[in-house]
Amino acid sequence: MRKRQLGKTGIEVSELALGTWGLSGDAYGPVPEAEADRTIDRAVALGITLFDTADVYAQGGMERKLGKRLPAQRTMVVTKLGTNLDGYPEKNFTSQYLYTAFERAQDRLKRDCVDIVLLHNPSLASLDNDEAFTLMKRLKSEARIRAWGVSAGSYEVAEKAIDKGCEVLEMAYNCFLFRDVKKLAVKLRTEGVGLLARSVLGYGLLAGHWTAEREFYPPDHRADRWNQDELRRRVEQIDAMRAALGGPVPTLRSVALRYVLQNERVSAAVLGPRNVTQLDQLVRDAGRMPPYLYPPTMAKLEAALLAHGVTGE
Ligand SMILES: NC(=O)c1ccc[n+]([C@@H]2O[C@H](COP(=O)([O-])OP(=O)(O)OC[C@H]3O[C@@H](n4cnc5c(N)ncnc54)[C@H](OP(=O)(O)O)[C@@H]3O)[C@@H](O)[C@H]2O)c1
Known part of the structure; x- marks a missing residue:
């Protein structure tokens, strides 16, 4: 497993990270407990060193699981x-609330030092108040904590x-959704910010x-994400x-993963497998070293995406 620097934090992370939203059952529907356990154990065995979670995933259940299973x-x-x-679920970025939430998370994760703490999808307005940042710096x-940051849902939030x-x-980044990360590239480099691509x-x-006829049912979040026309357009x-495709890039999954890994601004691609088989496929298809996509292949891909109306947003 190759490693990359997490910006200028001095932390080295595996370039593939394991995300735990899907494993929590909250995002895509239930996952048997034993399968989630096996997937985490398999990630450790494959050399993945970075694990992405949130206090809300399975209402703290994923932090508890990672605290129990990961070799610290x-x-x-x-x-x-x-x-x-x-x-009623609500966003709260006051220092008082965040401090309590941090202590609870630290307890579930069983870590004296939590490696990286992010503010979870704050609004642009909530970033005007500096108290969350002051608390992160104090911790x-x-x-x-070793480093802190923001899981950003938009370019504006990320920039601020x-x-x-x-x-x-942490930002959504893939070959269909790339505009925000491209716009931020210079700033990410000059400020030495580590990017976790989800x-x-x-x-x-x-x-x-x-x-195009695939159907999703709640609690799978995709049930509300696209109407039939949007899904048809995206599938096309x-x-x-x-x-x-071709040569060392055998599958579309491989194209997607390599597109993200080819960007040197990315510190880690946060994978979202829901079982061991999916994890194994992802690790295999990601490739082992640069170039993940040769420049002429990348150019062909970008031209084809444009021709198919993919605008990156
Ligand atoms: N705001 C935030 O901070 C935020 C938001 C979203 C995600 N995240 C983090 O990022 C992680 C990944 O995010 P994501 O769920 O959006 O990721 P994603 O990788 O884009 O999508 C995950 C889905 O891809 C499918 N999949 C996974 N492996 C596959 C494989 N080998 N072959 C075919 N399909 C496969 C599965 O869908 P099927 O069920 O259809 O198989 C899975 O549910 C999350 O677990 C979480 O840790 C953070």
Whole structure:
């Protein structure tokens, strides 16, 4: 497993990370407990050192699971805070709430020092208040976290987070959704911000196995994400990815993963397998070293995406 620097934090992470939203059952529907356990264990065995979670996944259940299963010396955890589930779920980025949430997360994760803590999808307006940043800096100075940042849902939030000094950003980034990361590239480099790329398969779409008639049912979040016309258009656009197939790139899943890994601004691609088989496929298809996509292949892919109307947003 290759490693990359997490921006200028001094932390080295495996370039493939294991995400745990899908494994929690919250995102795509239930996952048997034993399968989630096996997938985490398999990730450790494959040399993955970075594990992405949030305090809300399975209402703390995924943090608890990682706290129980991960060998602390060989692994690092990214967790996210800022959603209060006591009562009606609401965002809360006050220092008082975040401090309590941090202590609970630390306890579940069983770590004296939580490697990376991110504010979980804050709104642009909530970043005006500096108290969350002040708290993160204090926790870092007390060696209770190693680095902090923001999981950003838009370019504007990401840009402001960088201006406020965040060290790590987590953002959706894939070959259909690239515009925000491209716009941020210079800033990410000059400010030395580590980028965790999530949703690299576009919630599964970019694996290329779907028909336009595929149906999703709650609690699968994809049930509310696209109407039938949007899904049909996206499934048709997948054809563009075939331009990069061939040689060391055998599958569309491989095109999607390699597209993300080819970007040197990316510190880690956060994978979202729901079982061991999917994890093994992802690790195999990602490739082992650069170039993940040769420049002429990348150019062909980008031209084909444009021709199919993929605008990156
Ligand atoms: N705001 C945030 O901070 C945020 C938001 C989203 C995600 N994340 C993090 O990023 C991680 C990944 O995000 P994501 O769920 O959006 O990721 P994704 O990788 O784009 O999508 C995951 C889905 O892709 C499909 N898939 C996975 N492996 C596959 C394989 N080998 N072959 C075919 N299909 C495969 C599965 O769908 P099927 O069920 O159809 O097989 C799976 O549910 C999450 O677990 C979480 O840790 C963070």
